[in-house]
Amino acid sequence: MVVTQGTRTAEIVAESLFDWGVEVIFGLPGDGINGFIEALRRRKDRIKFVLVRHEESAAFMACAYAKYTGKLGACVATSGPGAIHLLTGLYDAKADSTPVIAITGSTYSDMMGSHYQQDVDLLQLFSDVAVYNNMINSPEHAEMAVDIACRSAISKRGVSHLTIPIDVQERQLTGKYSRHKVAGHTSDVLVSCTIPDPALLSRAADILNSGERVVLLVGQGALEAGMEVETVSDRLGAPIVKALLGKAVVPDDHPNNLGGLGILGTAPATDAMQDADTLLMVGTSFPYIDYLPKPDRARGIQIDLLPERIGLRYPVEAGLIGDAKKTLAALLPLLRKKENRQFLESKQQAMKSWMDLLRERSSRTDKPVKPQVVAAAVSEELKDNAIISVDSGTNTVWAARYIQLRRGMKFSLSGTLASMACGLPYAIAAQMAYPERQCIAFVGDGGFSMLMAEFATAVQYNLPIKVVIIKNNTLGMIRWEQMAFLGNPEYGVELTPIDFAEFAESCGGRGYSINEPAEVKPIISQAMAENKPTIIEAYVDPFEPPMPPKVNMEFVSNLAESFAKGQPYAGRIGLTLFRNQVHEALRKIHSHDPETA
Ligand SMILES: Cc1cc2nc3c(=O)[nH]c(=O)nc-3n(C[C@H](O)[C@H](O)[C@H](O)COP(=O)(O)OP(=O)(O)OC[C@H]3O[C@@H](n4cnc5c(N)ncnc54)[C@H](O)[C@@H]3O)c2cc1C
């Protein structure tokens, strides 16, 4: 940008952000940031300001916008409480290595540290969440600070925070610099991207070529490398396992896909990890180490943009620093086609049987409706370009297993922070970025109600998002955790029901309720055709367990212990588990597959 004398700090910041490609900024104004809001008003044709109801949502939206578009996400809040509200969403971005810039106001520079209203030391507060954290002290300082902040957020894949005192926002550039400063000495250019060392590539290829049971574990860092992942998988006869944030890397119906890993994963993926002799991790920091091969069982190779992520979860013999797509493309010519397909084929067979099991579970006609029946019905209504945003809870499990992604779809959530309430703001950001695509939030009633006012934001901006609420009037995941992890009776997990359909209508959107199994498909189908923001609340069985891929004895004995200690709904829970067992036993009897029978 060319900065002329008299330009206000706030204007310089806004222009510089625009130069870095910021087109949308999510936030909420206040007297601590109004100078910057005015700069945005004057540029509303170039930078869209999206007004939220809670700053936490603004930060979630900035994070989701960055995840879904690959661009820099941006959010803004006023000094004190507004800035504090941003934190959860910013930690979400930090935890999922997502580039976001946060602009906040700070109190008048000559009142700082004087117990003045809304005077919070934001540099200290943001010091842990931010990869770059600075206060803009003058108009002469502004352009450089924004350049460094944006470059840092993108290159370090994290949060940059800039705070601007109220008076500084208004101050005009005089062109008087300190002794060594030269105007225009920074730029908005980012140089990318490292290519791994050829010697390391060939070492990795040797290991992969000599492996007999190679497994690929792919994560969100491989989202742009789906084709390369498929080609490598095919060449090496290696099944593909997906970390949750990488669910969209390859389509769920890809013949080599074994689905997710971890508590919401699949049995074939769990087994593949135990059977593997070679593990190739691409763009993933999958956290549940106990689901990976035992460290001495498989030879590890990892591709990641960030050097510090190499060897984080699994010992590796070759760590390839670089972009997943480019690195896999460089690796491919060195890989030999594996003639022996036995390992892959055995896992494909196991996956068929797993999918049969999921089909049985999702075609149940019990009342209350089983949550997975709702997820499967949503899956059937997905358009080719759908973007699905999920929340934290049992709803995460239903979405991960029963929503089948096809090529071109997107899927995300607050993965590593695993924060509730992200689903709705994520869907709003997705729809803002892609007005023509089908944008769905698949959420729990607890998570949704935390930031439900943002449904009005969707109405305000005519964003026809579809919010599917798994309504069990419970913090469902916690009920199961209290019982199955600790052997305790549930406590503090029941929620007063809210009529979310009526709420939707009162906000100016559309609302639907599902109470009967027969209503699931027709209502979801009808609701998905709405061109307004729409809520579909599905009252589901609050006792349906989010079962791990393989049930171990600890799960069963903890459950028994919680029953013995007085678990309030032990009878209903026991009956649900028993009925589920019966259904699955019947499926096996009716199946002609000797593997599953
Ligand atoms: C209730 C709940 C339950 C969950 N249960 C599970 C579960 O059972 N299983 C599961 O998998 N997850 C689960 N998660 C999510 C989990 O916590 C992690 O967030 C997720 O597994 C991480 O996915 P990832 O490895 O794709 O992403 P990340 O952990 O973000 O790793 C991505 C990696 O890719 C790198 N990278 C980024 N861009 C590139 C690029 N262009 N090229 C190369 N590398 C790049 C990054 O540096 C990073 O190391 C759950 C979440 C919730 C809310």
Ligand SMILES: Cc1ncc(C[n+]2csc(CCOP(=O)(O)OP(=O)(O)O)c2C)c(N)n1
């Ligand atoms: C902000 C936040 N608070 C608490 C938690 C712990 N937690 C994880 S899942 C969950 C329950 C979610 O309930 P709900 O949204 O109703 O989903 P359900 O499990 O019932 O599907 C809780 C409290 C969290 N992840 N995030």
Ligand SMILES: [Mg+2]
């Ligand atoms: Mg719930």
